[in-house]
Amino acid sequence: YHADSNSISYTTLSRFSPVRLLSPSNRKRILVTGGAGFVGSHLVDRLMLLGHEVTVLDNFFTGSKTTVSHWVGHPNFEMVRHDVVEPFMIECDQIYHLACPASPPHYQFNAVKTIKTSFMGTLNMLGLAKRTKARFLISSTSEIYGDPEVHPQPEDYWGHVNPIGPRACYDEGKRVAETLTYGFHRQDGVDVRVARIFNTYGPRMNPYDGRVVSNFIVQALKGEDMTVYGDGSQTRSFQYIHDLIDGLIALMNSDETRPVNLGNGDEFTILEFAKLVRELVRKVQIEDGIDPATLRDIQIVHRPMPTDDPQKRRPDTTRAKTTLDWQPRWTVRMGVEEMVRYYKAKLAEGSL
Numbered sequence: 001y002h003a004d005s006n007s008i009s010y011t012t013l014s015r016f017s018p019v020r021l022l023s024p025s026n027r028k029r030i031l032v033t034g035g036a037g038f039v040g041s042h043l044v045d046r047l048m049l050l051g052h053e054v055t056v057l058d059n060f061f062t063g064s065k066t067t068v069s070h071w072v073g074h075p076n077f078e079m080v081r082h083d084v085v086e087p088f089m090i091e092c093d094q095i096y097h098l099a100c101p102a103s104p105p106h107y108q109f110n111a112v113k114t115i116k117t118s119f120m121g122t123l124n125m126l127g128l129a130k131r132t133k134a135r136f137l138i139s140s141t142s143e144i145y146g147d148p149e150v151h152p153q154p155e156d157y158w159g160h161v162n163p164i165g166p167r168a169c170y171d172e173g174k175r176v177a178e179t180l181t182y183g184f185h186r187q188d189g190v191d192v193r194v195a196r197i198f199n200t201y202g203p204r205m206n207p208y209d210g211r212v213v214s215n216f217i218v219q220a221l222k223g224e225d226m227t228v229y230g231d232g233s234q235t236r237s238f239q240y241i242h243d244l245i246d247g248l249i250a251l252m253n254s255d256e257t258r259p260v261n262l263g264n265g266d267e268f269t270i271l272e273f274a275k276l277v278r279e280l281v282r283k284v285q286i287e288d289g290i291d292p293a294t295l296r297d298i299q300i301v302h303r304p305m306p307t308d309d310p311q312k313r314r315p316d317t318t319r320a321k322t323t324l325d326w327q328p329r330w331t332v333r334m335g336v337e338e339m340v341r342y343y344k345a346k347l348a349e350g351s352l
C-alpha cells in the first residue's frame with residue numbers, strides 16, 4: 001500500500017486493505033467531521049492506511065455513506081450520523097473539522113443553516129478539543145479573502161468580503177470560525193491548525209454539486225454544452241485532492257499554528273479552463289478507443305455571472321513551502337485526466 005504516495009486505487013480499497021501497524025503510542029484516535037464528503041473521504045482513506053483509529057461524524061447533507069463504505073467493518077473505523085450543530089462527546093487525539101457544505105448551490109440552499117454549521121459546529125468541536133486536549137484543525141477557505149484586491153493572496157491579507165451577499169453565509173461563517181479557533185487558542189490554550197484551502201477537485205466530488213470542475217467534466221463527457229458563467233475572464237487556481245490531503249496531514253503534524261494556504265498556483269481563466277477540460281475529455285475518449293468522428297463537438301455557452309463571484313484567485317503558498325516543506329505535485333492536466341477517467345467509469349456503470 002502507498003499511504004503517503006499519490007497512487008491510492010479507488011477501486012481496490014476495502015476493509016481488507018492492509019493498514020500500517022502502529023504501536024499504541026503512535027496510533028492516534030482521530031475524529032473527522034464531514035468525513036463522508038469529498039475531501040473528508042480522501043482524508044479518511046489516508047489516515048486509515050496510515051494505521052490510525054478514525055471516527056467519521058457526518059449528517060450526510062452533501063456527503064454520502066458510500067464514500068467511506070469500504071471501511072465499514074474495519075476495527076479501526078467508525079461512522080456516526082451526527083449534526084455538528086449539536087455537541088458531541090468522544091475521546092480523541094486529533095480533530096479534523098471539515099463539516100460544512102462547500103459548493104455555492106449547496107451552501108446557499110439554506111444560508112442560516114450554513115452559518116450555524118460554521119459557527120455552532122466549530123464552537124462545539126473546539127469545546128471538544130478543549131476538554132480532550134485534542135489538536136484541532138479547521139478546513140477554512142480561500143473564500144475568506146472574498147473578491148481579493150491583493151493577488152496572489154498571502155495569509156496576512158485580511159480579505160474583501162461582502163458581509164450581506166449570497167456568499168456571505170459561507171465566507172463570513174468561515175471567517176468567524178477562524179476567529180473562534182484563535183479565541184480558544186489564546187484563551188484556553190487549544191492547540192490549533194488552520195488550513196485555508198483553495199479550489200480543490202478530484203474523484204468522489206459530487207458530480208451534481210455545481211462546482212466548476214465537476215460541471216465541466218460531466219457536461220463534456222455527456223456531450224452537453226459547457227456552461228461558462230459570465231465572459232469567463234474570472235480566474236481560479238485548481239488543486240488536486242491528493243496534494244491537499246498531503247498538506248492537511250503535514251499541517252496537522254507540524255508546529256505551525258498560523259493559517260496556511262493550501263492550493264496550486266496554476267491559475268486559469270474559467271474560459272481557458274473550459275477549453276482545457278474539453279480537450280482532455282476528448283483525449284481520454286480517443287485513447288479509450290472511441291472513433292473521433294463519432295464524438296460530438298462540445299459548445300461553450302455563457303450563462304449569467306453569479307452575484308459576488310470573485311474575479312481572481314491564486315494562493316501564495318510560500319508559508320506552506322517553508323514551514324511544511326509542502327508543494328503541489330499534481331499538474332492540472334494530470335488531475336483532470338484522472339477525474340475524467342473516474343467519471344467516465346461512473347457513467348459506464350450507470351451511476352452518474
Ligand code: NAD
Binds near residue numbers: 034037061063141
Ligand atoms: P462536501 O460538501 O463534499 O463535504 C462536506 C461534508 O460535511 C459532507 O459530508 C456533509 O454531509 C458534511 N456536513 C455538512 N454540514 C454538516 C453538519 N451540520 N453536521 C455534520 N456534517 C455536515 O465538501 P468538501 O469539498 O469535501 O469540503 C470539505 C471542507 O473543506 C469544508 O469545510 C469546505 O469548506 C472546505 N473547503 C473545500 C474546498 C474545495 O474546493 N473542495 C475549498 C475550500 C474549503
Ligand code: UDP
Binds near residue numbers: 104212213236
Ligand atoms: N463556474 C462556471 N460554470 C459552472 C460552474 C462554475 O463558469 O458551471 C464558474 C463560477 O462562476 C466561478 C468559478 O467557475 O467563477 C468557480 O466556481 P465554483 O463554484 O467551482 O467555486 P468558487 O466560486 O467557490 O470558487
